[in-house]
Amino acid sequence: MASNPARPTAIIVGGSLGGLFAANLLVRNGWDVQVFERVPDELAGRGAGIVTHPELFEAMKAAGVDFDDSIGVKVHSRVTFAQNGAILSERELPQTLTAWGKMYHVLRAALPDAHYHAGGTVVSVQDGSDKATVALSDGSVLHANLVVAADGFKSAIREQFLPDVKLQYAGYVAWRGLVDEASLSPQTREALFEKFAFCLPPREQILGYPVAGQSNSTTLGERRYNFVWYRATSEDIQLPNLLTDESGKRWVGGIPPTLIREDVLADMEDAALTLLAPQFGEVVMKTKQPLFQPIFDLEVPQMAFGRIALLGDAAFVARPHCGMGVTKAASDAVELVKALNLRNDVKEALMDYSHVRTRVGAAIVQHARHLGAYMQAQLKNDLDREMAERYRTPDAVMRETAVPTSF
Numbered sequence: 001m002a003s004n005p006a007r008p009t010a011i012i013v014g015g016s017l018g019g020l021f022a023a024n025l026l027v028r029n030g031w032d033v034q035v036f037e038r039v040p041d042e043l044a045g046r047g048a049g050i051v052t053h054p055e056l057f058e059a060m061k062a063a064g065v066d067f068d069d070s071i072g073v074k075v076h077s078r079v080t081f082a083q084n085g086a087i088l089s090e091r092e093l094p095q096t097l098t099a100w101g102k103m104y105h106v107l108r109a110a111l112p113d114a115h116y117h118a119g120g121t122v123v124s125v126q127d128g129s130d131k132a133t134v135a136l137s138d139g140s141v142l143h144a145n146l147v148v149a150a151d152g153f154k155s156a157i158r159e160q161f162l163p164d165v166k167l168q169y170a171g172y173v174a175w176r177g178l179v180d181e182a183s184l185s186p187q188t189r190e191a192l193f194e195k196f197a198f199c200l201p202p203r204e205q206i207l208g209y210p211v212a213g214q215s216n217s218t219t220l221g222e223r224r225y226n227f228v229w230y231r232a233t234s235e236d237i238q239l240p241n242l243l244t245d246e247s248g249k250r251w252v253g254g255i256p257p258t259l260i261r262e263d264v265l266a267d268m269e270d271a272a273l274t275l276l277a278p279q280f281g282e283v284v285m286k287t288k289q290p291l292f293q294p295i296f297d298l299e300v301p302q303m304a305f306g307r308i309a310l311l312g313d314a315a316f317v318a319r320p321h322c323g324m325g326v327t328k329a330a331s332d333a334v335e336l337v338k339a340l341n342l343r344n345d346v347k348e349a350l351m352d353y354s355h356v357r358t359r360v361g362a363a364i365v366q367h368a369r370h371l372g373a374y375m376q377a378q379l380k381n382d383l384d385r386e387m388a389e390r391y392r393t394p395d396a397v398m399r400e401t402a403v404p405t406s407f
Helices: 017-028 054-062 100-110 156-161 186-192 238-242 262-275 278-285 325-342 346-371 373-377 382-389 394-400
Strands: 009-013 032-037 049-051 073-081 087-099 116-118 122-126 132-136 141-144 146-149 168-180 195-199 204-211 224-232 291-297 308-310
Touching (some): 009 122, 009 132, 017 032, 017 100, 017 325, 049 100, 087 195, 146 156, 224 278, 308 346
Parallel strands (some): 146 308
Antiparallel strands (some): 195 204
C-alpha cells in the first residue's frame, strides 16, 4: 500500500462502478490511487441491467478500459404491449443494454490489483490543509491529496458533511428480476428479445430488455431478460409491510431478496398474471429471485468539501427512469479528472468540479421526477392522476425513458 512520493495520491471510498471509473481515470492520469471497498468479496455477482449512453462509452475510452461488442446486447426498437399482449406502439431506437456484472468485470479488470482493497472499511474522513486523512476500521490512518467518496446512495461521507440532506421516498417501489433466455417460451422470446419493451397497466409501469447472461455471455440463447416494474406503494402502511421479514424485523431502505416474505411474493405474482401483458407475466413468474427497491431521490448543494469530492450516487440519487445512474457516475469521474488536470490546487479543482456537476446532477434528478410523476400521482387525488395521465401515452413513455439527453 506504499505510495509513490512523486505522484499525487488519491483514496477512493467505494469500489463499485463509480469508484472504478474514478480509479481507472486517475491512474491513467498519473495519480497513485488506492480503492477501499468494504465488501470483502468480489461485487460482480450483482445482476441489475444497465442502459448505456454515448457518454458512458466515452468515459470508458478515456479511462483506457478495453471493451468490444460483447459489452452488451444490442436492440433496435422499442415496443409497448397492451394488457392482452397485442402491440400498442413501436418505434425504432437502437441501443446497447448491459448488465451490472459485465460492466464491473471490464472496469475491475482494467485496474491492477495493487490499487484495490476489498474488505477495507473507511470509518472517517477529515479534510486538511495539505492532505486529507482517512481512518480505516483496522485502526490504520492514511493520508492523501484527494479523497473521492463513491460510497453509494447511503453515503456515510455525504452524511458526515451534509447531515441535513436526506433521501426522499418517491411513493413507489421497483420490482426487479432477471430470467434466463432459455427458460422462456419461444413466443415470449420472439416478442421481447431484440427489443426494449414496455407495458402500462393502470397506475403502473413495467419495462424490460435483454442483458448478458451467465459468465457475462451475450451469445444468442445464453442471455437474460431484465425487468423493472414500478408499483405505487404508500409510505405509511404498504412500504413497512413489504420491508418486514418473516421474523417480524422491519428493514430500513431495502430488504435482502432472500428475506422477502412468501405472501409478499405471492401477491406480486398474482398481480403480474392479472395486470401485465402475458409476455411480461411469464418473465416475472419465471424469475428465480425477484427483489424490490423503494425508489428514492436526493440532491446535494455541493459536491466538494476541501480535498474531498462526492461522486455518483453519493451526491445525486435520481429515480431510475432516466437510465443515467452509471453514466452519471462515469461523467462525474471524467469531469473530476478534467478539473484536476486544469488546476494545480486540488481544492480549487474540486470547486470547479462541484460547480459543473451539481448543475448536471440536479437536472438529471428533475428529469427523472418528471418521468416518474405518473407513479407518484397514484397516491394523490383524482386531479393529480388525471394530469399525470396526459403524459403517459405509449409514444411519450418510449420517447423519453432511458434515452440519451443533454443536461
